[in-house]
Amino acid sequence: MKLLSEWIKRMMEDIGDVTVLFGQTIYSILRGRFKFSNVFTQMVHIGVDSIGIAVVSAAFVGMVFAVQIAYEFVKFGAGNVVGGVMGIAVARELAPTLTAIVVAARVGAAIAAELGTMNVTEQIEALYAMGSDPIKHLVVPRFLACTFMLPVLTIFADFVGFLGGYAIAVYIVGINPVGYMDSASSFLSMTDITGGLVKAFFFGMIIAIVACFRGLQASGGARGVGMSTTSSVVTSLLSIIVVNYFLSIILFAAK
Amino acid sequence: MIGDRLLNIEKKLNKESNMIELQNIVKDFDGNRVLKGIDLTVKRGETLAVIGPSGCGKSTLLRVMLGLFQPTEGKVLIASQDISQLDAEEMNEVRRHIGMVFQSSALFDSLSVAENVAFGLREHGGATESRRVLSESEIKKIVAEKLDLVGLKNTEELMPSELSGGMRKRVGLARALATNPKIMLYDEPTTGLDPVISSAIEDLMLELHKMLKITAVVVTHMLSTVYHIADRIVMLHDGKLIDSGSPEETKRTTNPVIKKFVTAGEKQ
Numbered sequence: 001m002k003l004l005s006e007w008i009k010r011m012m013e014d015i016g017d018v019t020v021l022f023g024q025t026i027y028s029i030l031r032g033r034f035k036f037s038n039v040f041t042q043m044v045h046i047g048v049d050s051i052g053i054a055v056v057s058a059a060f061v062g063m064v065f066a067v068q069i070a071y072e073f074v075k076f077g078a079g080n081v082v083g084g085v086m087g088i089a090v091a092r093e094l095a096p097t098l099t100a101i102v103v104a105a106r107v108g109a110a111i112a113a114e115l116g117t118m119n120v121t122e123q124i125e126a127l128y129a130m131g132s133d134p135i136k137h138l139v140v141p142r143f144l145a146c147t148f149m150l151p152v153l154t155i156f157a158d159f160v161g162f163l164g165g166y167a168i169a170v171y172i173v174g175i176n177p178v179g180y181m182d183s184a185s186s187f188l189s190m191t192d193i194t195g196g197l198v199k200a201f202f203f204g205m206i207i208a209i210v211a212c213f214r215g216l217q218a219s220g221g222a223r224g225v226g227m228s229t230t231s232s233v234v235t236s237l238l239s240i241i242v243v244n245y246f247l248s249i250i251l252f253a254a255k
Numbered sequence: 256m257i258g259d260r261l262l263n264i265e266k267k268l269n270k271e272s273n274m275i276e277l278q279n280i281v282k283d284f285d286g287n288r289v290l291k292g293i294d295l296t297v298k299r300g301e302t303l304a305v306i307g308p309s310g311c312g313k314s315t316l317l318r319v320m321l322g323l324f325q326p327t328e329g330k331v332l333i334a335s336q337d338i339s340q341l342d343a344e345e346m347n348e349v350r351r352h353i354g355m356v357f358q359s360s361a362l363f364d365s366l367s368v369a370e371n372v373a374f375g376l377r378e379h380g381g382a383t384e385s386r387r388v389l390s391e392s393e394i395k396k397i398v399a400e401k402l403d404l405v406g407l408k409n410t411e412e413l414m415p416s417e418l419s420g421g422m423r424k425r426v427g428l429a430r431a432l433a434t435n436p437k438i439m440l441y442d443e444p445t446t447g448l449d450p451v452i453s454s455a456i457e458d459l460m461l462e463l464h465k466m467l468k469i470t471a472v473v474v475t476h477m478l479s480t481v482y483h484i485a486d487r488i489v490m491l492h493d494g495k496l497i498d499s500g501s502p503e504e505t506k507r508t509t510n511p512v513i514k515k516f517v518t519a520g521e522k523q
Contacts (some may be wrong), residue, residue: 122361128323129355130430131347132378 018213021139025209028140033133038141046107046142047149051156053106054099058157061098062090062164070173079173083180084187086165091192092252095157096150097244100203103150104236108211111142112232115215116225124216134216143208150204151197158193195251202247203240210236264345267334268352268437274299274470275320275438280329282315289315291494293329302464302471304485306478306499306516311491313474314358317440320472321353322346333438351379354431358443360423362415368426369411372398375434401429405459421452428456432463439464441473445480457483478517482506490516 028034070082115138118124127134162184169175211232218228268274275297282290289312297303305313318324319331322338331338333349341349362371376394389397402410405425415423424444431439444460445453461484464471475481481488481502488499492512499505499513508514 118364121364122357122359123363125318125323126355126357126361126363129321129350129353129357130375130378131350132374133343133347 014213017217018209021135021213021216022205022209024135025139025143025212028133028135029144033136034140034144038137039144042141042145043149046103046145047152050103050106050149050153054102054153054157055160057098057102058090058095058161059164061094062086062161063168065089065094065161066165066168066173070169070175074173074175079175080179081183081187082169082173082175083166083182083184085183086169086180087162087184087188088192090161090165091158091188091196092248093196093244095161096154096196096199096203097240098161099154099157099200100150100207100240101237103146103153103204104207104211104240105233107146108207108232108236109229111208111211112215112218112229113225115212116218116228119216119218120221120224139208139212139216142212143205146208147201147204150207151200154197154200158196192252198251199244199247202243206239206243207236210239264334264336264341264348265352267336268349271334272299273297273332274301274334275472276330276332276335277316277320278330278332280316280319280331281327282312282319282324283327284315288494290319290326293494293496295489295496297470297472299470300464300468302473302484302486304481304488305472305474305491305496306476306481306488307491308516309476312494313476313491314442316491317355317442317472317474321350321355321440351375351434352436353438353440354434354436355440356424356427356431356442356444358446360415360420360427362418362423362426362430364415366415367411368402368407368413368415368418369395369398371415371426372401372430372433374430379434397433398429401433402426404432404463405429406455421448421456424448424452424456425459428459428463432467435467437470439469439471441471441475443475443477444473445477446475450479453477453480454483460484 066082066086069085070079073079073082073085115124118138124134124138127137166177166180169180170177214228214232214235218224273296275295277293277295280290280293281288293316295303305316307313315324319326320333322331325339333353336349338346338349363374366374373394376389376397398411399408402408405428407422407425407429410418410422410426415426418426428444441460445456448456457480460471460473463469464484471484473480473484482505485502487501488505490497490499490513497510497513499508499510505513505517508517
């Protein structure tokens, strides 16, 4: 019981501290306290360098999803709606969520490890000592890059995931390609795609702020950096899964 | 007016005779009292050494002076200005005039030697004492000058990972000196270095203090460093400071706590 209450207390403290960091980050952005060159560097690192892993993941998840649904739909004589179901599933859920998971593992871990190492080697303290602000130098560029690059990566994942599904449905299961595309165009609306991108926008914020928070919180040498990195990935993934549910309700349930 | 307030801080740093004053500083960590009522004044141009065994709170004291740690009780005055009264911008202005050399050098891994040294200049828009903004070519010139000063000419393009421990310390020193600080704080500047490099860094510190008329606080447990560069020595023991006087007075001290530390240190 005591352990549970301590865990809840620690979690509430963390939520409070993350909220404060988020507020400070937004304040710095609104005051223009950041360098575009730093944001650009992070955009390349977070976005461009993640395209390969995001695209490969999206392709295989699209293909697996097609394998799972296409045969079953054909069995029930609903093969002509596979394209539509694929399109909606990829745009609303698979592409944004999977891309966020991949980026949380690749980029979130890297951010937490980098900032954690800077923290335990006194580099963060050196920034303060030089009259500088670690939020401006370290958090804001990563936050902006992650928030704006995740929707871009999701657009790639949308295309590739959908095409992966197309390849399986058409060439393996034998669904009519025109029927696949027709059902996709009649089922899929623009709001499905934009809704997915809105999700990606929020997931990007979560990954960056959690990773920066865990990195800045790191203490106690290499072990502390390792713990903060693991904690960053776990917290990001859990947050993404939980937030995804609520965003799905808000964005798509009313439709 | 922000500009006026910042200029006012700069004026005080140029004028006041008491550069650092600690008034009854108490600092607790998780219920553990590390500093138990510290009173200390560092005069303009003075080099004060704070000695004491590892883990006694010397580095904490340095961080309290720089406002990196908020004291649990007491006041920190920099050039007679209570730093607890300053907002973030004013505090950054105070820090612009204070250089700190870290025990681990704390160089930014992802930046080259030149970018590390130039960091403070770029951070403040390259502002000089009169807050004139420096051009990139002027910054480059200052970086080269400071690196030359610490004996590291033509190392601008190297990355911190390519430097030895002694070189890292010297780059840390050049970075701290880049903004022409009025006050220098050193956290174990020679710990972990061989005697030759230690001696070279001590000579450098001494020369810089004389040349640039810098007020300095050196926190260390290395007696060789203390005897070489300090004007005055204080010892931190059990969370309190014991004034030990000049290096000569410290060598002849009758205080049993200081004597024990000094005797043990001299045997090393």
